[in-house]
Amino acid sequence: MFKAQKNTSFGIIGLGRFGTALALKLIEAGCEVIVVDRNENKVKAMREYTDYAYVANELTKQVLEEIGIQNCDTVVICIGEAIDTSILVTLNVVNLGVRRVISKAISQDQGEVLEKLGAEIVYPERDVALRLAKSLTTTSVLDYIALDNNVEISKIKVSKKLAGQTVLSSNIRQKFNLNIIAIEHNGVTDIEIRPEYSFTPSDVIVVIGKSDNMRRFEKSIE
DSSP states (O other): OOOOOTTTEEEEEOOSHHHHHHHHHHHHTTOEEEEEESOHHHHHHHTTTOSOEEEOSOOOHHHHHHHTGGGOSEEEEOOTTSHHHHHHHHHHHHHTTOSEEEEEOSSHHHHHHHHHTTOEEEOHHHHHHHHHHHHHHOSSEEEEEEOSTTEEEEEEEOOTTTTTOBHHHHTHHHHHOOEEEEEEETTEEEOSOOTTOBOOTTOEEEEEEEHHHHHHHHHHTO
16 A cells, blocks of 8 residues: 655546656656556556556545555546546545645636535646747746736746846836746846846746736836
8 A cells, every 4th residue: 555755745646648747747856656547558657657556447435545545645636538537536535535636627617616526726728728828929928827816927038128127126016016036047046036136138037926917017028
């Protein structure tokens, strides 16, 4: 049975492209990961990376408990396409008492149902589409993460308009109600933001705030 270590143990149920990529990234980061799928070939492939790879034709509460899913700190259910299975497995994992349950969803309706069961929701396809749209419509944004309540975190290249200004003189917080949470300079990330720091053309700033405020800021520095 899988014996999870506190704060480092993850369960991944479903080894599609999303689940496999997530599992490999967690393993690469040194986390203890258990993976479960119905496809024997996918599970065999994962045994090269983790000792805790299981084939499960049935994803009942009993089967998941025998595998040891309840010992994980976080379980991610990556089977959004099979909506009925996704809902049932999420319910089983929640009922096993897993501290944090995250479920993949492919529609808003599915997400709302999963959320009511007690899971956090991710929309991988939607998020990829939003990131692509962002990269196609602005040259300054390198990446971003959408959070709840129309809040986002964006990595933004310092433009010619911003270069040479200090954090204080740029007045980003007062003008746009945004907060700079990190500055990348020469490959080094600094989270201790000094008001007197002067932006250089090669800098990248990481900013958090409301989406509409972010749009105004992006347009102002183009």
